Amino acid sequence: MEEFEEKFSDYVLYVENLSVVYTLKGKSVYALTDVTFGIRESEAIGIVGESGCGKSTLAMAISHILSQNTKVTSGRIYYRGKVIVDMESGASFTLRENSKSRKVEQKLKVIRWNGISIIFQGALDSLNPLLRIGEQISDIFVYKAGMTRDQAKERSRELLAGVGLDLWIMDAFPHQLSGGMKQRVIIAMAIALKPSLIIADEPTTSLDVITQYRIVEEINRLRSVFKLSIINISHDISLISHISDRIMIMYAGRIIEKLPSNNFGGSRHPYTHMLVESLPKLDREVSVISPIRGAPPSLVRIIQGCPFYERCDYHQDRCMEVGASDLKVIDTDHEAACVVLPAMEGMGRIVEGPAYINSENMPSNAEVITIENVSKIFTKKAGIREISTSKKSEIVALDNVSLTVHQGETVALVGETGSGKTTLSRILGLLETPSSGTIKIMGDPVDFHDGKQLKRLRTTVQTIFQDPFQSINPRFSVRKAISEPLIINKLYPDQKEFTDVITSALIDAELTPVEDYMEKYPHELSGGQRQRVSIARALVTKPKILIADEPISMLDVSLRAGILNFMNKIVTSMGLTLFYITHDIASARYVSKKIYVLYRGTIVEGGSTEDLIRYSAHPYTIALVLSSMGLSGLASETLGEKIFEATEQDQYPKCKFAPRCPLAVEKCFTQEPDALDLGGNHYVKCHFAGDIYNYTRKVGISNGLNMADLKKKVGAV
Numbered sequence: 001m002e003e004f005e006e007k008f009s010d011y012v013l014y015v016e017n018l019s020v021v022y023t024l025k026g027k028s029v030y031a032l033t034d035v036t037f038g039i040r041e042s043e044a045i046g047i048v049g050e051s052g053c054g055k056s057t058l059a060m061a062i063s064h065i066l067s068q069n070t071k072v073t074s075g076r077i078y079y080r081g082k083v084i085v086d087m088e089s090g091a092s093f094t095l096r097e098n099s100k101s102r103k104v105e106q107k108l109k110v111i112r113w114n115g116i117s118i119i120f121q122g123a124l125d126s127l128n129p130l131l132r133i134g135e136q137i138s139d140i141f142v143y144k145a146g147m148t149r150d151q152a153k154e155r156s157r158e159l160l161a162g163v164g165l166d167l168w169i170m171d172a173f174p175h176q177l178s179g180g181m182k183q184r185v186i187i188a189m190a191i192a193l194k195p196s197l198i199i200a201d202e203p204t205t206s207l208d209v210i211t212q213y214r215i216v217e218e219i220n221r222l223r224s225v226f227k228l229s230i231i232n233i234s235h236d237i238s239l240i241s242h243i244s245d246r247i248m249i250m251y252a253g254r255i256i257e258k259l260p261s262n263n264f265g266g267s268r269h270p271y272t273h274m275l276v277e278s279l280p281k282l283d284r285e286v287s288v289i290s291p292i293r294g295a296p297p298s299l300v301r302i303i304q305g306c307p308f309y310e311r312c313d314y315h316q317d318r319c320m321e322v323g324a325s326d327l328k329v330i331d332t333d334h335e336a337a338c339v340v341l342p343a344m345e346g347m348g349r350i351v352e353g354p355a356y357i358n359s360e361n362m363p364s365n366a367e368v369i370t371i372e373n374v375s376k377i378f379t380k381k382a383g384i385r386e387i388s389t390s391k392k393s394e395i396v397a398l399d400n401v402s403l404t405v406h407q408g409e410t411v412a413l414v415g416e417t418g419s420g421k422t423t424l425s426r427i428l429g430l431l432e433t434p435s436s437g438t439i440k441i442m443g444d445p446v447d448f449h450d451g452k453q454l455k456r457l458r459t460t461v462q463t464i465f466q467d468p469f470q471s472i473n474p475r476f477s478v479r480k481a482i483s484e485p486l487i488i489n490k491l492y493p494d495q496k497e498f499t500d501v502i503t504s505a506l507i508d509a510e511l512t513p514v515e516d517y518m519e520k521y522p523h524e525l526s527g528g529q530r531q532r533v534s535i536a537r538a539l540v541t542k543p544k545i546l547i548a549d550e551p552i553s554m555l556d557v558s559l560r561a562g563i564l565n566f567m568n569k570i571v572t573s574m575g576l577t578l579f580y581i582t583h584d585i586a587s588a589r590y591v592s593k594k595i596y597v598l599y600r601g602t603i604v605e606g607g608s609t610e611d612l613i614r615y616s617a618h619p620y621t622i623a624l625v626l627s628s629m630g631l632s633g634l635a636s637e638t639l640g641e642k643i644f645e646a647t648e649q650d651q652y653p654k655c656k657f658a659p660r661c662p663l664a665v666e667k668c669f670t671q672e673p674d675a676l677d678l679g680g681n682h683y684v685k686c687h688f689a690g691d692i693y694n695y696t697r698k699v700g701i702s703n704g705l706n707m708a709d710l711k712k713k714v715g716a717v
Contacts, residue, residue, distance in 0.1 A: 009081035011038040012196050012229045013062065013116070018075035018085075020054075020061055030299045031057045032253045035075070039197070044223060044230040046244030046261065048237050048275070050556045051527065052296055054253040055233045056121075059199045061085060062231075063118055079111060080196075113144050117190040119183075119219075121202035126186050127174040133160075133185055134170030140192045159188040163218055179417055180211040184218060191222055197229045204239065205554075208416040208583030209627040216243050235556045237264075237275050246333060249275070252296055252307035254325060256337040268336040270312045278561040280590040282613060282629045289590065291562035295526060306338070314340050367443065368545055368577045369405035369428065374398055374437030376423050376601075397423040399601040400437070407544075410571055410578040412588035412609070414624065415598035421581045424598070425549045428579060429463040430454050442544065459489050462538035466550035468530035472522045472537075479518045482506070482537045489541060501540060508574075509536035510566060528559035532566070539570070546571070547579045552587060564590055585628045589613055594681075597621045600656040607682030616701060617684040617693035619661050625701055655687070663688055663714055688714040 008014040020032040032054045039045050047055050060066045062077055064085055077085040120126040128136055134156050141152035157167055163184045174182055183203060190198055200219060204212040220243060223230055234240045240247060241261045249257040249272045257269040267273050277290045294311040297303060305320030306312070318324065318339055327335040376398040397420045405411045415421050426432035427439065433448040440446065441457055448454065462485075465471040472481050482502050485491075492498040503514050509532040511517045522530055531551060538546060548567065552560040568591055571578045582588050588595055589609050596606040597620065605618040616622045653659070653669035661668065668687060676689040686692065691714045 005078060005081055005083075008038070008078040011040055011078070012043075012080060013231075014038040014078040014081075015058075015062070016076050016078070018058075018061065018077060019073045020057055020066070021071050021073050023069045023071070027300050030253055030302055031070075032061070033302075035253075035255055037248060037255065037258070039229050039231060041196075041229060042223065042227045043246070044220075044232060044244045046232040046234065046240035046247045047250055048234060048240050048247060049250035050235060050296060050558050052299075053250040055235075055250055056201055057253075058250075059118065059201050059231070059233055062199060063112065063116055079115060084111060113140060113193045113195060115195050116197045116199065117193075117195040119186050119190045119198060119200045119203045121205055127182060129174050131173075132170070133172050133174070133177075137185070137189055137192065140189060144193055155192070159192060160185075162191075163188045163222075178211075179207055180214060183207070183211075183215050187215070187218060187222070191226065191228075194226060195228070197231070199231045199233065201233045202235070203232075204234070204236070209585070209624060210416040210583075212239065213627050219243070235558075237557060238279060238281075252303060253299060254307060254337065255327065256308065256325070257335065258327065259330075259334045259336075263334065266331075266334070268330050268334070268341050269308075269338045270314055270340075271308050272336075275557060278558055280561075280564065280586045282586050282589060282625060289561040289564065291565060292558040316340060366407040367404050368407050368441070369403075369579065370438075370440035370443075371401055371403050371424075371428075372438040372440075374401045374424075374427065374434045374439065376420075376427065376432070377435045396601050398427075398434070401598075401601070401603055403596055403603065403606065405545075405577055405579060407577055408571075408575050409594065410568075410580060410592045412580040412582060412592035412595045413598055414582055414585050414588050414595055416583055416624075418600070419598040420601040421583075421598055422549060423601075425463065425547050425579070425581050428545075429461060429547050430458055431463075455489065459485075459491070459541040460543055461545045461547065462541060462543040463547045463549060464531075464534050464538050464551045467554050468527060468534050469522070469554065471534055472530060474522050477519050477521055478506075478511075478525075478533055481522075481533060482540050485537060485541050491541065505536040505540040508539050508570060509533070511536065526559070527555050528562060531555060531559075531563055535566070535570075539574075543576070545577045545579065547581070549581045550583070551580075553582070553584070560587070567591060585613065585624050597624065600652065602656055602685065604657065604686065605682075605684045607678070608680060611680060611682050614701070615682075615693055615696045617678060617682075617689045617696065618657075618686050619663060619692070620657050622692075622696070622701060655685075663692075663711060665715070 015035055015037055018032055018035045019030070022029040022031050035054075035058060037045070047058065049055055057066070061072070062085070072085060075086070076083050127133070134153060137156040137159060138149060138152035141147040141155050142149060147155065153170075157170060160167060160169055165181065165184055165188070169177065169181065169185070177185070186203075198219075203219070204215050207215065216239065219230065222228060232240055232244050241264055244261045247259055247261050247264075248255050249269065251271050257267065257272050259267060264272070264276055267276065271292075274290065274292045278292060280289055292311060297307050297310065303325075304322060305324045306315070307325060309315045309319050312319070316339075324339045325337045327337045328341070329335055330341070375396070378395045378397055401424065403411075413421050413424065423432065427434050430446070430448075438445055441461060446453065446457065476484070479502060482505055483498070486498060486501065492501050506512070506514045506517060511529065511532055522533075525533065551567070552563050555563065564587060567578065570576060578591070580588060580591050585595070592609055594607070595609050595612050596603050597612075597618065598604070599620050605612060605616065605621045612621065613625055616625055654672040655661070655664070655668040658664040658668040671687070673685045673687045673689075675683045675685050677683045678689065678693050684693070692710070695710055695713060
């Protein structure tokens, strides 16, 4: 007879005192410790924490898909009052050799997809690259619901349409879809059999803010339609707070705070407060953001007392007493595991300020990067939609882009996926040849067919890549990874000088003591440390220009502040010119004095950072700003939903944004807008730029835009 607990029957899922231990290389790793929470019908809860805090382990334990080296050492998981995981059944996907485990596994086969479903983090990794999308979705209906192939295909088409995808995607392979499209496919698969609970494990990581909004809104819409309960798992505390009813903060395998999502201002655990303070935000003045010092504790031992003790600015001796990490009731739906329980409002922290800028390192009028009418066109064979022809099509990645960057400046390039940001960064990094136009580095025109010039310039221009987990050879020690540019460019042949330069680069990257890092390999470093190694490698040739391509998008929130502060420091102290590429306009504001907004290969707005953000004059920039402020809902209400809908077309109108623009009129489709100079080097490519600029200066973006009023002003009615 199945075990049933009446007291948990009101919950779709209840986790009671769950502890999970991994065995790695003969050592026990205490991944989860006494985790307790419940989720009710149609409720959304968020789980937030750094990498390694236990978020994904918890998700896999709930779904019963942990590996064989895992053991549930205490606690139970209930689904609608019935036990699905306990100490005897374990949490392994592989069947244990006992009758109870086999029965549990059979029961879970029914619950998976039908009762509990997961949206995994990496959409590309979650899809089989060898199978067409339609076949992968159909398999769920064939093997889980007993449908015929024809029935399964019909339901698959309905699912794709339900998540806003065109039916041609049925015949596409995963690599033919954008990141947002792939994630929507995963969502469609997750809701295929109408489960009660969906676990969304980092569903928007590395996606741009516009795509994030579309994915989040899709999940919320489906939650409303199907009365779903959702567990949102992320390290992005800002995003989670806007899509969840309640938030749980995890640290070192424990829940250290539970609170309503609208009450982050009243957080009572120092870790929660520090997570919030480590985020660059658009709705507050620019100041030095505060990274969380140190790293989470090792979980190879049972931690007595508070696991945050070593990193906390407010720790006391009693914090290490037994029971100090137990949750304590603060208010309705609010608990915190802190014995000090400081009042967080107005709490300050002493952090290192910006580096002093010597007069010789001040920005000058000398142009170090000049881009004039640069275009890049890629040619590809017809996609799946034109599979019946052999005709080749062209993709215009960049369309007559012009901009300048002066010595000592930090300039940001902002745009969503597919805007052309990475293409431009590769051209500036001398890794890609433009189709037309001129690039000047330090005043000299670049001949992309002159190998000697390119080799010389590559010591002047260095790139920090997006993913520190892939940009460093896993077989190279830190010493070898940093020395590679020196060897390739035959710099510093003297062995002592060679070693001194590497040592200096590690010191500049704040990887000290140097001897602790020289012989380490990438797998022995944290994400933040790997990115600092990437920065050290970029600095070792003494460049004048740094190109940072999404340098923090793959890092935990707690690590981002440290990298951004560090980049500000090296730019100001060394007099470097930084070209910062991102989809996050808030981080762009933190590091740059000038921002260019790129859409479908065209710069649609550019200007000083504060003026562009406060008084955006292009509808696309307004959408980016509101999304980054967590006001995507406000944007959709005032600008309309279609502004968040990506458009991929073979032929774009004269204004490429017109198909998504709420202000678009006939001339937007037939006449290319000129770049209007609004003063102060703020220019915009929009027929209505002047009217929008005057309106945003009067009203303020974050206060909401009266679209009907604005349409009257610009004549778009």
